[in-house]
Amino acid sequence: MNTVIFRTIAPLIVATMLVFSIYVCLRGHNEPGGGFIGGLIAASAIAVLGMASSAAQARKALYFDPLSIAGFGVLLAGLTGLVSVFNNSPFMTSIWLYLELGEATVPLSTPLLFDIGVYLVVFGTISSIALGLESNEGEEP
Amino acid sequence: MAAHDLPPAMIETATLPMAWVVVLPLVLALMGAALLLIVRRSHGLSFVLALVSVLAIIACEITLLLHVFESGPVSMTMAKWLPPFGISFTADAFGASFALAAAVVTLVVLIYAEPEHPSAVGGGSFYALVLLLLAGVTGSFLTGDLFNLYVWFEVLLISSFGLMVLGGRAVQLDGTVKYGFLNFLATTIFLLSLGLLYGLLGTLNMADVMRVAPQANPAAMAGVAALMLLAFGMKAAAFPVNAWLPASYHAPPAAISALMAGLLTKVGIYALLRTLVAVLPATRDVLEPVLIIVAIATLVIGPLGAIAETNLRRALGFIVIGGIGAVMAGIALPNLAGVSGAGLYIFHAMLTMTALYLVAGLIERQTGQSDTRYIGGLYATSAPLSVLFLVLVLAAAGVPPTLGFWPKVQLLQGGLQTGGWIGGLLVTALLVNAVLTLIAGTRLWAHMFWRAAPTPAEATPGEPLPIGRLHWLGSGVLFALIIAAGLWPNPMMEVVRSGAADMLDPARYVSAVGLAEVTP
Numbered sequence: 121m122n123t124v125i126f127r128t129i130a131p132l133i134v135a136t137m138l139v140f141s142i143y144v145c146l147r148g149h150n151e152p153g154g155g156f157i158g159g160l161i162a163a164s165a166i167a168v169l170g171m172a173s174s175a176a177q178a179r180k181a182l183y184f185d186p187l188s189i190a191g192f193g194v195l196l197a198g199l200t201g202l203v204s205v206f207n208n209s210p211f212m213t214s215i216w217l218y219l220e221l222g223e224a225t226v227p228l229s230t231p232l233l234f235d236i237g238v239y240l241v242v243f244g245t246i247s248s249i250a251l252g253l254e255s256n257e258g259e260e261p
Numbered sequence: 262m263a264a265h266d267l268p269p270a271m272i273e274t275a276t277l278p279m280a281w282v283v284v285l286p287l288v289l290a291l292m293g294a295a296l297l298l299i300v301r302r303s304h305g306l307s308f309v310l311a312l313v314s315v316l317a318i319i320a321c322e323i324t325l326l327l328h329v330f331e332s333g334p335v336s337m338t339m340a341k342w343l344p345p346f347g348i349s350f351t352a353d354a355f356g357a358s359f360a361l362a363a364a365v366v367t368l369v370v371l372i373y374a375e376p377e378h379p380s381a382v383g384g385g386s387f388y389a390l391v392l393l394l395l396a397g398v399t400g401s402f403l404t405g406d407l408f409n410l411y412v413w414f415e416v417l418l419i420s421s422f423g424l425m426v427l428g429g430r431a432v433q434l435d436g437t438v439k440y441g442f443l444n445f446l447a448t449t450i451f452l453l454s455l456g457l458l459y460g461l462l463g464t465l466n467m468a469d470v471m472r473v474a475p476q477a478n479p480a481a482m483a484g485v486a487a488l489m490l491l492a493f494g495m496k497a498a499a500f501p502v503n504a505w506l507p508a509s510y511h512a513p514p515a516a517i518s519a520l521m522a523g524l525l526t527k528v529g530i531y532a533l534l535r536t537l538v539a540v541l542p543a544t545r546d547v548l549e550p551v552l553i554i555v556a557i558a559t560l561v562i563g564p565l566g567a568i569a570e571t572n573l574r575r576a577l578g579f580i581v582i583g584g585i586g587a588v589m590a591g592i593a594l595p596n597l598a599g600v601s602g603a604g605l606y607i608f609h610a611m612l613t614m615t616a617l618y619l620v621a622g623l624i625e626r627q628t629g630q631s632d633t634r635y636i637g638g639l640y641a642t643s644a645p646l647s648v649l650f651l652v653l654v655l656a657a658a659g660v661p662p663t664l665g666f667w668p669k670v671q672l673l674q675g676g677l678q679t680g681g682w683i684g685g686l687l688v689t690a691l692l693v694n695a696v697l698t699l700i701a702g703t704r705l706w707a708h709m710f711w712r713a714a715p716t717p718a719e720a721t722p723g724e725p726l727p728i729g730r731l732h733w734l735g736s737g738v739l740f741a742l743i744i745a746a747g748l749w750p751n752p753m754m755e756v757v758r759s760g761a762a763d764m765l766d767p768a769r770y771v772s773a774v775g776l777a778e779v780t781p
Contacts, residue, residue, distance in 0.1 A: 191298030191389070198292040204340075208275040210347075211284045212340040 122172075130172030137165035145239045146232075155235035159242025166243075167250035175255035178247075186251065190244025197237030200230040272341045272775075280337040282325040283350045283403060286318045286360060290396035293318075294389045301385030308375055311388040315368045315395070322361040329357045330756055334763060334773035336405060336468075344774050345469045351405030351774055354760030355604050358753075359531060360402040362611040365742070366523045367395045373619055373735030374516035387427060391520065393420035401528045405774060407455055407465040407540075410532060414451065414496070417528060418444050421521060425513045436512030443505040447495035447529075454488035461485065467540050468774035471767045474541055486544035489536050490551065496529025497585050500558040506582060507566065511574035511631065515622020518574060522581050523615030527607050530588045534603055538595055539764045545595065552593040553683060557690040559586030564697035568704060571634050573621050576705060580617070580657050583694055584610045590687045591672055599675025601754070601761035606668035608753065612746070613656045613665060616739040620649045623732060624709060629725040633705060638714030645733075647710040649740055654702030656743055659695050664747040667754065669695060 141161035148154030166186075170178035179186075204213035219226040293314030300306050329335055329352055338347040352360075371391065397417030404410050418441075425437045459465055461477050474482060491502070498506040506526065510518045537545040537552075545552070563583025570576035584606065591603025623646055630636050640647045656663035669691065676688035746753055763770055771777050 187301075187386075188299045191295040194295035195292055195299075198288055198295065202288065205281065209341050210272070210276050210280070210337050210339055211288070214340065 127172050130168055134165045134169045134172075137161055137168070141165065141239075141243075145235060148235060149229075149231065155238030156242050159239040160246060162239070162243045163246035163250060166247040167254070170251050170254040175251045178251055178254075182247070186244045186248035188244070190241045190248065193237045193240030193242075193244060195237075196240065197234050200233040200237065203230055270343055270346060272338065272343055272347075276337065279328055280335055282321050282328065283335050283337045283352050285321045286325070286364070287350070287396055287399045287403060289314055289318050289321065290392050290399055294392035294396060297389040297392055298386065301389055304385065307385065307388045308371070311371055311392060312368070314392060315364055315371060318395070318399070319361065319364045319368065322357065322364055325352055326354070326357040326361055326756065329354050330759060333769045336773045336775065338774070344776050345464045345466045348409050349405035349466055349468065349774050350403050350409075351468065351770065352403050353763045353770055353773075354756050355531070355534075355764060356402045358604075358756050358760065359527070359607060359611070360399050362608050363395065363398045363402065363524055363527075366611055366615045366739070367391060367520065369619070369735045369739045370516050370520045370523075370615065372731050372738070373519070373622075374514075375731050376729040377514060377516060386423070390420045390423045390427070394424065394520065394524065396420075398524050398528055402531065405467050407458065407467060407470065407536070411448070411451055411455060414448055414528075414532075417525070418448060421525060424517045424520070425509065427517070428514065430512075433512045436509035439505050440509035443495055443502070447492045447502075450488055450495070451492035454485050454492060457481070457488070458485045466774070466776075467535070468767070468771040468776045470540050471771055472776060475543060479543065479547070482541065482544045483547045486537060486541050486548055487551075490533065490548060490555075493529050493533035493536070494555065497526045497533060497588075498529070498582050499555050499585050499589055500562050500582070503559070503562075503582050503585075507570070507575045507578035510578045510581075510618075511572055515574070515618060515625060519615045519618030519622065522577070522618045523611045526581060526585055527611050530585055531607055534588065534592055534600075534607075534764070537592055538600060539767055539770070542595070542765075545592070549593060549683075552589060553687065556586055556589035556593050557686060559583065559589055560690040560694040561586075561697070564694060564701045567701035568697065571632055573624065573631050573633050573636075573705065573709070574618065576633070576701065577614075577617050577621055580698055580701065581610070581614050583698055584614065584657070586694060587668070587672060587691065590691055591675065594672070594675040594679050594684070594687060595765065596675050596678055597758070597761055597765065598671050598678055600764050601757045602668045602671030602673075602675055604668075604757045604760055604764075605671055605753065608757065609656075609664045609668050609743075609746075612739060612743050613653060616736060616743060617650075617653045617657060619732075619736040619739065620646065620653060623728055623736060624650065626726040626728050626732070633708045635715055636709040637712045638710075640710040641714075647706070649736060650710070651703075651706050653740070653743070654706055655699075656747070658698040658702055660699070662747050664743045664750070666747065667750045671754075 141158045144153040144161060145155050145158030166178055201212040203215060207215055214229055214231050216227060216229045219228060297307050297310055334351055334353040336349050336351040338344050338349045340347055394417060397413045397420060400413030401410055404413060422441050425440060426433055461481055462470060462473050464470060495502040510522055560583060563579050563586055566579035567576045570579060587606050588603045591599045625631050627643060628636050656665040659665040659669035672691055673688055676684040
């Protein structure tokens with residue numbers, strides 16, 4: 121895998137995949153997509169980066185520990201469920217906010233935040249596994 | 262049809278603040294696990310955060326239990342959808358008291374395991390996995406939806422898998438593979454039965470299933486219930502699908518195996534109690550002969566295995582299996598005394614089995630041995646240890662005035678009320694189980710504590726480890742709880758009796774979910 125062609129093109133692929141994963145995550149509420157599939161795409165991008173450079177390099181590029189990202193995702197998803205306590209509604213009830221920005225209306229909601237949480241969980245878990253498989257024996261995880 | 266002709270799909274009334282305590286224990290456990298995953302590099306912070314989360318969960322569950330005891334089952338259906346569409350969380354006295362016992366057991370194990378960190382417990386993910394395990398257990402006890410129960414079983418399985426393999430010694434991998442394979446099989450069978458049930462009834466909400474099950478094809482329903490019996494029987498380690506338990510529970514460090522002995526099989530047997538007695542009572546009657554045979558076989562084979570076993574924690578594993586037989590006997594005796602005996606037994610087994618494994622861990626630390634053939638003379642070395650072990654063994658066998666006595670009395674009463682050859686057989690099996698457990702337990706005690714220490718030539722000396730103050734604190738707190746609950750059983754008996762009444766007559770449960778006035 122360690123060819124010049126792959127190493128040269130990898131950063132481009134990784135950047136494109138990451139942007140695409142965010143796009144897929146955000147369109148997921150009404151169209152095919154969502155946090156789960158978005159997270160998978162982003163994790164694949166990290167796996168490609170790990171193959172092209174090294175697992176240690178990919179970890180450095182991530183800055184945050186992948187499992188901590190996953191933990192933060194669960195925390196975020198749980199918190200969005202708890203927001204409905206202020207609305208006299210049961211756990212996980214969705215709350216919507218329609219922002220008027222000039223001509224356009226931007227619908228913001230707790231399901232969106234929940235989906236971002238799912239994205240982070242899937243991204244963190246899968247990239248942690250992928251980097252674990254890619255790292256060499258005895259390398260500090 | 263115009264849109265306004267459709268029946269309503271959303272709940273219009275405001276949620277009572279009290280309903281939140283049904284979901285809060287679970288949410289706290291799940292978010293606590295997430296937080297602990299983030300801070301897992303710092304051991305001190307992890308320990309404090311884990312303790313705080315579990316204490317908050319216990320506070321919620323005490324509130325929940327008091328509320329349920331005063332005014333009947335509480336329910337909350339997620340996201341404002343009306344019950345059969347939304348996922349309901351419903352707590353009755355059984356679910357709430359078991360969830361509380363699970364949280365208390367987790368707290369004790371956290372305290373006990375603290376000094377073992379990080380050498381024996383391995384890595385920083387121990388606390389996160391324990392909280393995730395607690396989330397799975399709490400979810401299973403409090404959910405009011407069969408598919409959701411499956412989800413919590415998966416959470417439970419994954420976290421227990423992780424806990425069992427932490428440290429990565431060869432014996433742990435061996436135990437984990439056996440445990441994991443059989444439990445994955447059981448979960449798959451459970452999922453199959455859920456698919457069939459949904460195909461038959463079109464709903465998986467427990468309260469809704471209670472309403473519509475009588476109209477379904479009885480033969481097909483019996484098939485579904487038989488699959489559930491197999492699946493939960495495997496989870497609970499009932500005979501003849503019990504082989505995984507003694508093969509795996511002795512592998513991980515003592516604190517982890519104590520947590521598993523206290524929680525895992527109890528969730529399986531609770532699910533069996535819930536589905537067969539409360540949700541599908543008609544099919545339970547069809548399966549009664551099978552239940553009786555399984556109960557008697559489990560009651561007798563468990564302690565017999567414990568008598569034959571020489572490894573300390575493996576022997577305790579067989580005693581755990583014998584206890585599962587006692588709960589099965591309660592499921593086979595569906596009257597108030599029988600079901601409340603089964604419920605009380607689950608409560609007792611959570612506390613006592615955990616305590617037994619914790620003390621077994623102390624014995625292993627003291628001697629550096631896990632084979633009872635090479636342990637001896639402990640009475641002279643550590644008198645408190647011998648008292649702890651003996652009293653816990655008596656509690657497991659059901660000798661008064663320990664906690665184990667009261668569920669046995671209830672079960673025997675249930676058997677005598679049923680009468681006939683069914684009641685007679687089960688009563689005999691329960692008494693035989695008590696005697697055999699007593700023989701197995703006191704034999705272990707006599708071997709390890711009473712007889713003279715074996716000469717160094719026959720023993721392969723292990724490395725004795727020091728017993729820290731937190732070890733004593735953890736096992737002592739649990740021991741004191743067991744003694745106190747045995748001496749003052751009344752509050753607990755009343756809670757369990759009200760829970761058993763709700764299991765046998767689900768009217769209050771169904772109306773708490775909000776399905777009482779809907780006609781099937």
